[in-house]
Amino acid sequence: MIQGEVKRGGADLLQSLIYDNFLNINYDGKPTPSRLVRSWEQSNDGLTYTFYLNRGVTFHDGTEWNAKTAEWFLKWCSQGPRKNTVAYSKISEVKTVDDYTVKVTLKEPFGAFIKALTVEFNSHVVSPTSVDPAWSTDGKIISFIGTGAFKVESYVKAQRAELVRNDPATGGGTLIDRISYRIIPDSHAGVSALRAGTVDIIGVSDNHASVPYELIPVMERDPNIIVETISYGRYQVVELNCREGPFSDIRVREAVNLALDREKMVKELLAGAATPANTVVSPRYPFASSLAGTEYAYNPARARELLDNAGWKVTGADGIRQKEGKKLEVTYIVPIGEANSESIAVYIQSEMKKIGIDVKILVLESGAAGAERNKGNYDMFLHHSYGIPGLPDGPLTGKYHSSAGSWPASYHDAQLDQLIEKAMATDADEDYSAAYLYSQEKHACMPLYDIERIAAYKKSVKGFIFSTSVYGLDLSTVRIEE
């Protein structure tokens, strides 16, 4: 029994059990073949993609996976409910080449096209018989029919889902053949349910850290519970208003990054369960290898020097810096619902005060916070950035390209736009790496820590592995040994 939420049409992890992705992704964010597609080719002009499909795969209702269903699926993506996805809006034509080969032609080259086919909420392959009307290329999904390891036996809206293994023979008698899916919205109650033995596994149902860090030591003390964590490179960051206000000065941006003791923050506030983040994205990925050696190191003395150089001087008894009669006061918007946000905000406030910056914390409901962000009405804004598969392109196109509508006040300039556009066109690691290095050199944000995903399960649960994507869930290898 696992804990989570059942939704229809969203990036819900339950769907990862029911549907296969068109293409998969590895832990480094590279597209790989899937159960449905064995390989693909791209034409030199970047306009045509040919997909070679695997044979012998059927949907839960017996519909065969072949070029006909693949052609329908890609057309449905570009004409139906997923047509607002940029990658699918680029599709001009889908053609069947032979029984197990389809060809897609784009209107214009789009480097991230293959990548889009790996992202769960875009690429879960649904059966043409599960939309209404069946086989319609703009039909609405009315039932859960995929090719995944589990199929839906029963589903009671807002309450429960019962899944059974699609092919019991492959279970070999030891793998789990049934999943009861329940919803426990409160994370503390989820931990209690695991400790009480009511559920077998928790924390796998959310793409954020749904198990509170402070409860990790409690679970680790329980001899019947195993806790595991994984990084998808999803960083919790403070985005800075680089358009106006104090952070429009690069020296102030660098200063705040040097003034934050991230090691201490993680150890004392997050039970040591997270990893400090010292670069705009994690340098362990090939697409951000250029960031190695650029990590921020705690250096409040240098931070003070930078602020002095920027003209912000301590003049009054309160220790808050001033420039041209104006105090160095900044507004830090914290959207409600961000994990660990309150304690981290207070910590940042105290760290910034040490170098003479007065941080005013403004906790806002997420919709209201988003409205302020869209207008650029903030100096600092807490944001959970992108993880695999949202990396490497997500932070660049979503936040730092000047066309990023949700982040008009993030760092933008023509050179960065060019670097991002080049990376998007080539999809090459070195080009992404160049764009990230430039962002880091401009101190575009204040990275805080890596939001690691946490799974906790009973000792009797064996063979659990984290999926390769932050939005994925794979229980096909799990078995229960009492």
Place this chain on the structure above:
Amino acid sequence: MAGEISFFLARRIPWAILTIFLASLLAFSIIFFAPGNPAEVILTQIYGNEPERDAVILFIEQNALDVPFIKQYTTWTTGLFYGSLGTSLRTGDPVLEEFIVRFPATVILALSAITFALVIGLSIGVLSAVRPHSPIDAFGNLIASLGSSIPSFWLGLLLILVFSIHLNLLPSFGYGGIEHLILPTIALGFLNVSKILRITRESMIDALSEDYVFEAYAKGLREKAVVIRHAFRNASVPIVTQTGLELGALLGGTVIIEQIFGWPGIGSFLLSSVMSRDYPVIAGFVLLIALIYVIVNILVDIIYIYIDPRIQPGGKTHA
């Protein structure tokens, strides 16, 4: 009496309809004019990060979110006359369906919690009033103080810790059999125990000091008969009022208890709809919750007539 009730209903129903409409208008307009864009909030929930600008524009167009407030509200109210409360922006399903699938769970928990509160609150309240300053009265005071000072979420987690984790007697969450109902009922009902206990004790003490009670004792009636037939009946009007108010509130959904116990009621869904700016759900749910409140209030007024025929429905008292 039937005539009185008919007259009362004829007077109350138009006001009730107006109240319900005003509540939904208020809910619709507050959320509409609150900062935050439903397209962006909902797509962020789906995608896990801020959506692309094109996706937001398309969502706005598909759901006609760019038309003026008056037009959106008029469209929604017009739908009411055809029995439609609109469609949820988040789930794409009819609002009425979203309500109907969740409301039975809310009703079960509300009735269970109020029954628990009535049984405990009335019993201890009456005994406390009959034996003031006795050990049972002291116990009643303790329960009342605890009930009004312990937050229900804390009590819920404590109950899970004791009965689910340590004693392993009851499930810590879920919806289904009677065993799933026990802990949320106690967590939710305990505050109401305190309220009903206090009001029962005070009303009974007042009633027991009335002349007709002494007269009843003087006539040789036994204590049980005096307390139940004479004093309690007269003391029950404020208890019914309090119970009606509490039941109305419980039927409006209980977010925290639903979240802790994974109880699939309307409260959590309404809260997440508010967070998502899902106007049709908010307006529809508020309309239905207001309707329930009004019905409970009317029923309470009717019960008054049966308890105390001196009371005229609608609040007046016969001279």
